[in-house]
Amino acid sequence: MSHWRLYAQSHAAARGVTLLELVIYIGLVAGLISSLSLFFFYAHSARLRNQMIADVEQEGARVLELMLGAIRNADNITSPPSPSPGGPATSALQLDVFDVAKDPTVFDTSGSVLRRKEGTSPAMDLTSGRVAVSTLSFINLTPAGTPGTVRVQFTLSTASASGPYTYSRTFYGSASLR
Numbered sequence: 001m002s003h004w005r006l007y008a009q010s011h012a013a014a015r016g017v018t019l020l021e022l023v024i025y026i027g028l029v030a031g032l033i034s035s036l037s038l039f040f041f042y043a044h045s046a047r048l049r050n051q052m053i054a055d056v057e058q059e060g061a062r063v064l065e066l067m068l069g070a071i072r073n074a075d076n077i078t079s080p081p082s083p084s085p086g087g088p089a090t091s092a093l094q095l096d097v098f099d100v101a102k103d104p105t106v107f108d109t110s111g112s113v114l115r116r117k118e119g120t121s122p123a124m125d126l127t128s129g130r131v132a133v134s135t136l137s138f139i140n141l142t143p144a145g146t147p148g149t150v151r152v153q154f155t156l157s158t159a160s161a162s163g164p165y166t167y168s169r170t171f172y173g174s175a176s177l178r
Contacts, residue, residue, distance in 0.1 A: 049165045052158045055130045060156045060171040063114055063126050067107055067152050070095060070116075071175040077148040078104060080140040089137040093150065109136050114154065132159045135170070147177040 071077075074095035080088065092108040102118040109115065110123070112132035117123040127133055136154040143149075152175075157168035 045164070049167075052130075052165055053167050055128075056156045056158060056167050056169055059127055059131050060154075060169060063154075063156075064152065064171045064173050066116075066126065067093070068173050068175040070097075070105055070107070071148075071150050071152075072178050073097065074105070074148075074177055077140055077142065077150055077177070080138050080150075082140055082142050089139045091136050091138070093138040093152070107138075109133050112159070127156070130159055131156045141174065149174060149176040 071093075074097050076096040077093075078096055079092060079094040080090040092106060095105045097103050097105050097118075100119075104119070106117045106123075107114070107126075108117075108123075112134065113129075114126045114133045114136065115123040116126055134155045134157065137152075139151040139153075141149040141151055151172065153170065153172040155168060155170045158166050
């Protein structure tokens, strides 16, 4: 029986983990953890970049449609004045509207925020702090004897330039009075 005991002890020792195997296992686990960490880092970075793009695209489209709708429903264009050849661009749009409480309606910027002021009410921000407006311009394209037509153009970009990603897009459109 003592022979059987020696045989069992020698096989038990052989089934143990050597130092080399332990180092290999630790290396594999460390590689797997670092790969997963990189995957989650890149996924998070892509989500941030896509969120910035979505903010600019959504706010730009919303603000442009709001301004073009206000122009279509206005009674008259007060500023910018009727064009001369190569008419001047202005950074504010003033519309005479049918609703006396909202007359005049003015679109302009304050810092990097696009605003709308209706009548005597205080100006209301149309863009959030996540985006910044630059190069806002309005051009009155009205030919003589026709309803007013205004071209709107502005550039929106991500507000935080300190991050690794920035995104900028120019929005433009034109609308005529109905």
